[in-house]
Amino acid sequence: xxxxxxxxxxxxxxxxxxxxxxxxxxxxxxxxxxxxxxxxxxxxxxxxxxxxxxxxxxxxxxxxxxxxxxxxxxxxxxxxxxxxxxxxxxxxxxxxxxxxxxxxxxxxxxxxxxxxxxxxxxxxxxxxxxxxxxxxxxxxxxxxxxxxxxxxxxxxxxxxxxxxxxxxxxxxxxxxxxxxxxxxxxxxxxxxxxxxxxxxxxxxxxxxxxxxxxxxxxxxxxxxxxxxxxxxxxxxxxxxxxxxxxxx
Amino acid sequence: xxxxxxxxxxxxxxxxxxxxxxxxxxxxxxxxxxxxxxxxxxxxxxxxxxxxxxxxxxxxxxxxxxxxxxxxxxxxxxxxxxxxxxxxxxxxxxxxxxxxxxxxxxxxxxxxxxxxxxxxxxxxxxxxxxxxxxxxxxxxxxxxxxxxxxxxxxxxxxxxxxxxxxxxxxxxxxxxxxxxxxxxxxxxxxxxxxxxxxxxxxxxxxxxxxxxxxxxxxxxxxxxxxxxxxxxxxxxxxxxxxxxxxxxxxxxxxxxxxxxxxxxxxxxxx
Amino acid sequence: xxxxxxxxxxxxxxxxxxxxxxxxxxxxxxxxxxxxxxxxxxxxxxxxxxxxxxxxxxxxxxxxxxxxxxxxxxxxxxxxxxxxxxxxxxxxxxxxxxxxxxxxxxxxxxxxxxxxxxxxxxxxxxxxxxxxxxxxxxxxxxxxxxxxxxxxxxxxxxxxxxxxxxxxxxxxxxxxxxxxxxxxxxxxxxxxxxxxxxxxxxxxxxxxxxxxxxxxxxxxxxxxxxxxxxxxxxxxxxxxxxxxxxxxxxxxxxxxxxxxxxxxxx
Numbered sequence: 001x002x003x004x005x006x007x008x009x010x011x012x013x014x015x016x017x018x019x020x021x022x023x024x025x026x027x028x029x030x031x032x033x034x035x036x037x038x039x040x041x042x043x044x045x046x047x048x049x050x051x052x053x054x055x056x057x058x059x060x061x062x063x064x065x066x067x068x069x070x071x072x073x074x075x076x077x078x079x080x081x082x083x084x085x086x087x088x089x090x091x092x093x094x095x096x097x098x099x100x101x102x103x104x105x106x107x108x109x110x111x112x113x114x115x116x117x118x119x120x121x122x123x124x125x126x127x128x129x130x131x132x133x134x135x136x137x138x139x140x141x142x143x144x145x146x147x148x149x150x151x152x153x154x155x156x157x158x159x160x161x162x163x164x165x166x167x168x169x170x171x172x173x174x175x176x177x178x179x180x181x182x183x184x185x186x187x188x189x190x191x192x193x194x195x196x197x198x199x200x201x202x203x204x205x206x207x208x209x210x211x212x213x214x215x216x217x218x219x220x221x222x223x224x225x226x227x228x229x230x231x232x233x234x235x236x237x238x239x240x241x242x243x244x245x246x247x248x
Numbered sequence: 249x250x251x252x253x254x255x256x257x258x259x260x261x262x263x264x265x266x267x268x269x270x271x272x273x274x275x276x277x278x279x280x281x282x283x284x285x286x287x288x289x290x291x292x293x294x295x296x297x298x299x300x301x302x303x304x305x306x307x308x309x310x311x312x313x314x315x316x317x318x319x320x321x322x323x324x325x326x327x328x329x330x331x332x333x334x335x336x337x338x339x340x341x342x343x344x345x346x347x348x349x350x351x352x353x354x355x356x357x358x359x360x361x362x363x364x365x366x367x368x369x370x371x372x373x374x375x376x377x378x379x380x381x382x383x384x385x386x387x388x389x390x391x392x393x394x395x396x397x398x399x400x401x402x403x404x405x406x407x408x409x410x411x412x413x414x415x416x417x418x419x420x421x422x423x424x425x426x427x428x429x430x431x432x433x434x435x436x437x438x439x440x441x442x443x444x445x446x447x448x449x450x451x452x453x454x455x456x457x458x459x460x461x462x463x464x465x466x467x468x469x470x471x472x473x474x475x476x477x478x479x480x481x482x483x484x485x486x487x488x489x490x491x492x493x494x495x496x497x498x499x500x501x502x503x504x505x506x507x508x509x510x511x512x513x514x515x516x517x518x
Numbered sequence: 519x520x521x522x523x524x525x526x527x528x529x530x531x532x533x534x535x536x537x538x539x540x541x542x543x544x545x546x547x548x549x550x551x552x553x554x555x556x557x558x559x560x561x562x563x564x565x566x567x568x569x570x571x572x573x574x575x576x577x578x579x580x581x582x583x584x585x586x587x588x589x590x591x592x593x594x595x596x597x598x599x600x601x602x603x604x605x606x607x608x609x610x611x612x613x614x615x616x617x618x619x620x621x622x623x624x625x626x627x628x629x630x631x632x633x634x635x636x637x638x639x640x641x642x643x644x645x646x647x648x649x650x651x652x653x654x655x656x657x658x659x660x661x662x663x664x665x666x667x668x669x670x671x672x673x674x675x676x677x678x679x680x681x682x683x684x685x686x687x688x689x690x691x692x693x694x695x696x697x698x699x700x701x702x703x704x705x706x707x708x709x710x711x712x713x714x715x716x717x718x719x720x721x722x723x724x725x726x727x728x729x730x731x732x733x734x735x736x737x738x739x740x741x742x743x744x745x746x747x748x749x750x751x752x753x754x755x756x757x758x759x760x761x762x763x764x765x766x767x768x769x770x771x772x773x774x775x776x777x778x779x780x781x782x783x784x
Contacts (some may be wrong), residue, residue, distance in 0.1 A: 009562065010560070010562055010665060012661070012663060013688075016690070039690075042703055042707075045693060048692050048693075065688075066691070067689035067690045067691065071657055074345065078341055081341060082337075085313065085337055231472055231474045232472035346650065347643065347650050348646065349650075352639065354639050355639065355641070387677075388641075
């Protein structure tokens with residue numbers, strides 16, 4: 001409208017770059033994110049975690065507007081604490097997934113500007129990944145990438161996890177689930193590649209691994225930069241692998 | 249039953265300067281089964297006796313987790329305790345939300361005491377019918393507090409509340425000087441001995457009627473405790489090892505009950 | 519626009535409600551809450567502004583610097599403004615952006631620290647707690663679409679740990695061993711990073727001071743909203759101190775030799 005009075009409006013959102021990804025295995029789940037936080041062409045910090053352990057069997061990765069993301073994680077953690085007070089146990093993964101959808105949709109008209117990926121172990125012992133859009137639509141998947149380099153990483157995962165555009169050798173079938181060492185290799189390759197091609201990805205990599213109850217380490221014991229976050233070995237176990245990424 | 253003249257409203261003092269409703273609330277605490285708290289240089293612990301209404305019923309809940317670093321044991325009305333523990337949980341989480349700091353134990357106890365005090369002064373309210381022992385750890389080490397429905401709170405080396413808690417107190421007063429340097433196992437043994445004093449003649453502490461709450465590093469009988477030593481409640485099989493450390497009691501004459509103090513407002517009726 | 523479908527009403531049922539009065543009374547109202555709300559304005563832009571704040575970690579703590587200028591647009595309006603502010607004994611905050619909002623933040627923190635002091639129980643708020651508090655306030659205000667228009671640095675030492683973090687009008691937070699707000703994030707931050715990153719634990723106070731002084735000088739030469747007068751805050755386990763204003767010696771002879779702009783085409 002020419003001539004109509006206009007006012008510059010305060011924009012309550014920003015984009016802080018970075019990428020997250022999660023892959024579900026048969027009895028494990030891997031959730032990873034880079035640690036760079038940026039705004040425009042400026043790197044704000046080289047270490048701002050985007051992946052958070054919620055319980056011994058649930059890990060949440062949050063990507064998008066960092067202030068919303070941090071506040072959202074804080075709120076989810078408080079809701080889980082109330083659940084712990086009321087029921088004296090941790091909330092099951094599928095319940096956390098539904099909780100997250102409800103919390104996101106509650107802000108339908110002033111959304112949290114974030115993409116969430118929840119990974120962990122279901123009550124039946126299977127590895128699971130749930131992915132969400134900013135207003136709460138969600139589904140359980142085998143793998144998902146989100147964030148700045150999702151358009152680079154997701155096609156790679158489609159090919160490597162879902163075997164899209166690959167034919168199995170005659171007389172064989174594609175495996176339904178990959179072993180943990182293969183998944184870790186794919187995760188690391190995804191991030192080194194995204195770091196090469198996307199300016200908002202880099203600096204550091206944090207890979208969380210959630211193992212189902214009573215499982216062996218499945219090759220995780222030899223991985224460099226690995227440390228365990230859980231203190232008991234009679235339930236699900238959470239590990240984190242920290243790696244450097246290029247800083248340019 | 250007995251009746252007082254100045255007890256229909258807690259905003260009215262008796263001519264002796266007492267608030268009878270508040271004192272009745274303190275009686276409600278004494279109706280509840282006993283809870284004992286002790287503190288060493290490294291740990292604070294709670295022990296409580298759980299009642300069951302009968303063979304078919306479960307045992308009552310005597311301990312509540314407030315946050316990773318704070319827990320309480322209650323004596324009195326469990327429903328009032330649920331309300332107050334919820335309030336304390338809110339306070340603890342608000343401190344985490346606003347300052348990213350675990351709430352200091354003394355501040356939490358003062359806040360809940362202030363809340364209870366309001367009910368001793370305002371028209372149309374009743375005091376809470378529950379007392380707490382609060383244990384927690386913060387920058388200044390482990391702590392033990394007592395909260396009472398009169399709105400008072402005090403810090404203690406060791407304390408007991410609830411039915412026949414005077415007997416436990418007598419035990420604690422006799423031994424408290426050694427508590428500071430006790431290891432966790434010895435501290436719990438002292439606690440169990442004190443709690444045992446509150447039992448009726450033919451009863452014993454067992455894995456069903458005893459709860460143990462701990463803040464501080466893990467005991468040799470525990471496993472899977474994080475190195476920060478957060479508050480945890482031990483019940484059932486987990487306390488078997490601790491009950492095993494108790495030293496059998498010599499049969500001795502029960503301590504004489506303290507003489508009742510004079511009360512000029514009270515007209516006793518059989 | 520009221521986005522709640524429940525507020526849009528529903529088709530009228532003439533058989534029951536001939537005049538369509540239902541459910542006016544129960545309908546949730548999402549419009550302005552008082553008669554004067556049209557007249558209430560929220561900050562849409564900063565007015566009197568401060569420029570960059572710089573801060574780095576060094577061996578014994580944190581060092582922070584900001585100049586003394588508060589600009590009114592391109593006018594150098596106030597030339598003796600302190601943009602570093604001590605909070606308690608072991609924390610200093612520094613602010614860029616709107617100076618009146620910053621003064622409001624100062625009074626808010628004063629009130630908070632007085633409440634904390636009055637508890638007299640040995641528990642104090644350190645830099646990490648103050649930063650978290652500020653982040654909550656800034657995020658809450660942006661969520662009301664009524665931001666405090668600042669970029670803040672919080673630095674300090676508590677229990678032997680040094681702390682340095684950022685928070686801005688959106689509630690965005692981060693920590694790093696070198697931080698800079700505003701123009702400094704573009705001009706000084708690369709200098710600070712190359713001087714500090716990986717040897718935060720070896721830098722002495724004197725070396726840190728040199729890095730800060732050099733960076734402030736570069737900023738004065740390059741940032742048109744800066745002034746050659748600034749203060750430096752040093753926070754160590756011993757406490758915080760904010761220096762008197764320092765005036766930079768600068769030379770502009772080289773400008774004589776510059777050719778290629780405006781009238782000086784030769």
